[in-house]
Amino acid sequence: MSYKESLKSFFIRFKRVIIASGLCVLAMAIIGVVAYKSTNQVTINKNEMVQTSAPTSVSFIMPIKDGEIIKDFSNTALKYNSTLKQWEAHKAVDIKGADNSDVMAVLSGEVVSVESNYLKGTVVTIKHNKSLQTVYASLDENVKVKVGDKVKTGDVIGKVSTSAKSESNDGAHLHFEVLVDNVKTDPNLYLNLGDK
Ligand SMILES: [Zn+2]
Known part of the structure; x- marks a missing residue:
């Protein structure tokens, strides 16, 4: 080469x-x-x-007629609890209405539990579908529903009270929780609260 x-x-x-x-x-x-x-x-x-x-296909009615939000949902931000005198996350909305306001089912479903405990008072839980439940706490002990009842949107399930000893300083009100797959979720995603 x-x-x-x-x-x-x-x-x-x-x-x-x-x-x-x-x-x-x-x-x-x-x-x-x-x-x-x-x-x-x-x-x-x-x-x-x-x-x-996401809740786009589901929307609730207000559980209390002309209800006013007195304490909003907070996932991590701390809110002051004047009854327990401590700062805490509040994974619910507290709604106040007129005295003795009726509390209504926000959506049709089945009552899956009615129970009482010291901190949350009388509590009704309604299951709406496989993953969605609503919890109504601080109710008067004379609830209008029992486990197994089928309720429709707007059916009265009880009245507001101060039964939740952890929030009794806030007066008679509803402590309202939304559970999505058992996780407390912001009710504002489902409620049309307008200018609360
Ligand atoms: Zn509350």
């Missing part, structure tokens, strides 16, 4: 190496784009999942 020929063959090999590396870079770029797109896809799907389980 002459000097010229070997130089030529060197350049041919050199060219192949360049082309090969170029292809590698291109392939990696394509893989990168595909991977990025599929990650985005997952995010989009996640959002869709969140949206489908």
